[in-house]
Amino acid sequence: MITYADARMSRLFDVAGRASEELHEKQHQRSLASFREVTARLEGVGLTSGWAAWGTAVNLDRLGDLAMAFETIQASLRLDPLSPSALRSFEVIANRLREAIANAAPTDASVPTLYGLLQQTDDADVPTHLAMVRHLAATKQLERAAALAEAVTLLAPASRDAWLARANVARLGGDEAGAAGFEAEARVRELDELPLAPITTKGKGA
Numbered sequence: 001m002i003t004y005a006d007a008r009m010s011r012l013f014d015v016a017g018r019a020s021e022e023l024h025e026k027q028h029q030r031s032l033a034s035f036r037e038v039t040a041r042l043e044g045v046g047l048t049s050g051w052a053a054w055g056t057a058v059n060l061d062r063l064g065d066l067a068m069a070f071e072t073i074q075a076s077l078r079l080d081p082l083s084p085s086a087l088r089s090f091e092v093i094a095n096r097l098r099e100a101i102a103n104a105a106p107t108d109a110s111v112p113t114l115y116g117l118l119q120q121t122d123d124a125d126v127p128t129h130l131a132m133v134r135h136l137a138a139t140k141q142l143e144r145a146a147a148l149a150e151a152v153t154l155l156a157p158a159s160r161d162a163w164l165a166r167a168n169v170a171r172l173g174g175d176e177a178g179a180a181g182f183e184a185e186a187r188v189r190e191l192d193e194l195p196l197a198p199i200t201t202k203g204k205g206a
Helices: 008-024 028-044 050-062 066-079 084-103 110-120 126-138 142-155 160-172 176-193
Strands: none
Touching: 008 028, 008 050, 028 050, 050 066, 050 084, 066 084, 066 110, 084 110, 084 126, 110 126, 126 142, 126 160, 142 160, 160 176
């Protein structure tokens, strides 16, 4: 087996093995510390590792630090953009971010931070944008809420929820006429979603 000649790497392999085993055993706090030790030891010899960044991100995700997990998994992909494990973990963590934003209370202070992370990687979907609209409206940032709501209706004109969000922001701003118009657009989308009635032929029995 070929290994690094540098004796300093021997101890590093031991720590890496321990980090991996702890992750497998779901000892996430201990595994996080071990992966960080791997990263620090690598930096000490002028090296980096996409794998170490991946393990750190996975543990952060499991421990509930979604913002740091998302930033770290991106660091992993910058070091190894073809890593299947990192690519899968990126999707998992991005989905958790979207779910966290969608389920957060409108006034939750974490919403703008998590939304900004997804915006940076172009991974925000329509429900994510609408959650941000709700946050802006709930925190009295009506101009920004109106601008974002309008952008979402342009991005996804078939979305009933987008038009309702825009109507809500308009009403909060005192624009009853605009709100009524946006609600009418939402009703059109409701009709579009209705299933077609079965076609019958006149004059024929059952």
